[in-house]
Amino acid sequence: MRIGLLGTGPWARMAHAPALSEHPGLDFAGVWGRRPDAVKELADLHGTRAYDDVDALLADVDAVAIALPPGVQAELAARAARAGRHLLLDKPLAMTVEEGRGVLDAARDSGVASVVFFTTRFLSGPAAWITEQAGVEGWFTARAQWLGSVFNSDSPFAASPWRQEKGALWDVGPHALSVLLPVLGDVRRVAAAAPGPGDTVHLVLNHAGGASSTLTLSLTAPPAAAGTGVELRGEAGVTLLPESSEGVLPALTRAADALLDAARTGRPHPCDAAFALRITEILATAEAALNDA
Incomplete structure (x- = not known):
């Protein structure tokens, strides 16, 4: 599976890029981000391609891993799903229920697999x-x-x-x-x-x-x-x-394994976008209760 990384921040550098580049079942095809200098630096570090156009990256891959703020992640995840790309996402899925539902709807409409990286679930x-x-x-x-x-x-x-x-x-x-x-x-x-x-x-x-x-x-x-x-x-x-003392890299490797399995079999993973949307709904309800407290 050819996979691209969206994001160049601390989480992308310490977790996603190393896990993707070292995974034996993935071809780490490239990096896109909002800061061109950071994109080139991260891509060079892992021997992959730096993209300055997210749609060009989407055209070249089978899946994307997203390490971006949730408000940015939601729009790009839905865009990637509509392009038929499998999704390895981070939590929270989105900052609003509406945005999260947009990701789930796009994934379901396109029939792509999704796995959301809730770290503890993969230790x-x-x-x-x-x-x-x-x-x-x-x-x-x-x-x-x-x-x-x-x-x-x-x-x-x-x-x-x-x-x-x-x-x-x-x-x-x-x-x-x-x-x-x-x-x-x-x-x-x-x-x-x-x-x-x-x-x-x-x-x-x-x-x-x-x-x-x-x-x-x-x-x-x-x-x-x-x-x-x-x-x-x-x-x-x-x-x-x-x-657990395993650290994030083994956990993220298992999340990538889960995405490969879900894409191959068509069976949803328990930590898919639907589960992540339900968590977003609970968080939004709790936030409203706090605002009223």
């Missing part, structure tokens, strides 16, 4: 745990904490305009939801939403399986307090999401 230990817990009945409640210190550190993502505007809800909220939904079921109701310090958000969710969950999300946690965790409690007892 081997956590992914196996999620699958195991999804088969267990009687979950009563869950507690998820996704606490980052992006805005209190020298993180390359601290200057991201969309993160500054939308904060933890839209940046790490998708990660937490991607773990909870396959285990507890869809969110029936955002029962409560409250702000905390900085961009911190607290949510209470009711799930279709009957359980409730609480989420604490932040990008402004003190570095000493940063970390992630998910705890499930129910008839089977208590279990915790296992930690």
Whole structure:
């Protein structure tokens, strides 16, 4: 599969470009971005072609990986899907439900495969745990904490305009939801939403399986307090999401494997654009509740 990369920012440089160039089942055909100098630099680093026209890249590939802000991603993903190109996307899918639905509609109309890179879902230990817990009945409640210190550190993502505007809800909220939904079921109701310090958000969710969950999300946690965790409690007892030291490259490689499989078989992946749209809908509902709080 010939695949092109859209984007040249920190995430494209540290994750997408290395994973695509090293994947044995992919031909990393080229890079396009909004900054020509960065496009050439990244393309030269990985021995691929620098494109100054996104449509020229789309004409030369079978699939695209997108490492761009979600508001930019949505328009380009729909454009690529309409051109018949498979989609390896990032979270969140879009900044609005309407934009996210546009991506899904374009993918369905064209019959292309889509995989959205929710990192935890592609880490081997956590992914196996999620699958195991999804088969267990009687979950009563869950507690998820996704606490980052992006805005209190020298993180390359601290200057991201969309993160500054939308904060933890839209940046790490998708990660937490991607773990909870396959285990507890869809969110029936955002029962409560409250702000905390900085961009911190607290949510209470009711799930279709009957359980409730609480989420604490932040990008402004003190570095000493940063970390992630998910705890499930129910008839089977208590279990915790296992930690993983694999890193992002093996996870993104598995996401690319998933795209290849979905494109070959026609079977949707659990983390496809439809799943990502549902998460976008939940985030939008939570955001509205926070604005009304």
